[in-house]
Amino acid sequence: MIATVALHVVWQRIAHPDHAFALALWRTVYISVAAQVIGVCLGLIAALMRRSRLRILRLISGAYVLVFRGTPVIVQIFFVYFGANLLFGFTLIPNTVPLGLFALSGAAFAGIVALGINEGAYMREIIRAGIDAIDKGQMEAAKSLGMTSRLAMRRIVLPQAARVIVPPLGNEFNNMLKTSSLIFFIGVTELFGDAEIRNSTAFQPVEYFTAVAFWYLVLTTVWSVIQAQIERALAPEEQGDGVSFRERVFQAWAPVAAWRTGGSR
């Protein structure tokens, strides 16, 4: 026998989460979501800059990907948290960020910024590929109807590209949920941090890290269900003629509803 696993500790961490844990879980979720949103926005901006007529914008977009995809995230996180204020000479990363109902710690803010900027470099490549995947005829048809390329991009190309982008975007967010654990190293007690702090006093690494792995699995599984829903909602023409997502849900429930109201079918 190598070691005895105190299963009741694992069970305790899974079935009876305490307040500190709940807070850590919540941090992981909102930090990941916020960073991903920033990443998508930056990625979109950079992808559009890459298509610009202005050479300087194309260069900036290229340099962005080169730097942030080519260096470790942990370096970027440390750089933003410890270095940004010194570099710029003003307070880019404050000690606390008041957000109405609750305040964000400076470390969490730095983490979101760093993860978001890093993510943007990957998202640029994904969004670029999504735009490139749309037939050139779509842009031409839109232009022939009098649209400017900006309007055509917004109304015709991007909505179609979104469908190509969502599956890899889902992978990215799955990654983000896990990568966000790195910001424990600048002192943000998120899911992994919570487990490590417990472990450092109890020294039961197998138990605590098994339990935290389980919770990460829960997060990524919930996300994969949400992702599947988004993908379906974005592909209306594959759902039959003019049937909305809500109508399809109703149809799927129709037999149950009929049974409950005593109707016969």
Place this chain on the structure above:
Amino acid sequence: MKDSSHPVLRATGVQKRFGRLNVLKGVSLELRRGETLCLIGPSGSGKTTFLRCVNHLEKIDDGRIEVNAHLIGYRERRGKLVEDSERSIARQRTQIGMVFQRFNLFPHKTALENVIEAPVHVLGMPKQRAVAEAEELLERVGLRDKRDVYPAKLSGGQQQRVAIARALAMKPALMLFDEATSALDPEMIGEVLTVMSELAHDGMTMLVVTHEMGFAREAADRVAMMDDGQIIEEARPVRFFAAPREERTRRFLSKIL
């Protein structure tokens, strides 16, 4: 119906090069209001390129193209032609409808949404009015019952008819057809040609690149033969098909008729 004041389309000496390849070697063409001109010729002769130059999907290297006496794609500055701003080119294109070989319907929009897209978002027409007009247009191409269907569920012929309705929704002064039936199964060509003929007889001004000689004979006011980047012959269909003047035209017709 024919108006002699100024032609709807006037192209003079249009030249276009792709790298070192001379695709258009000075094409001149006039189209009066209500006229339908069929542009025929072997593949690679420059028909499609010329059509794409008319709404400035391709830049031109020399010559000029005017629609309703307005220069397309360029602006005159100190006697020279410089490319116009994107916004103003876009505005010019609202007057020129185009139907593509591969339909290019917007797959994420229903037939009706395809038709109202540009009137609502380019012209700023109120949605209610755009829908009413779109329904009329879909009726005209025989697809009113397909208004809420996505392109993927339509046959090729139906898609192309929706594409025609979509172009007509902008009430263009000129319609361009780029081999509109070439990507269709044989049994669907007829339904699209019927719509095009009706349009021609209703007085639409049309420039039609086609391989359908039956259509050219029946619906065109004039037929022009293009070869190697030039228009080599142009005549009324009866004359054109019965007694082509050029040897090259005779050879081409003998191959495809």
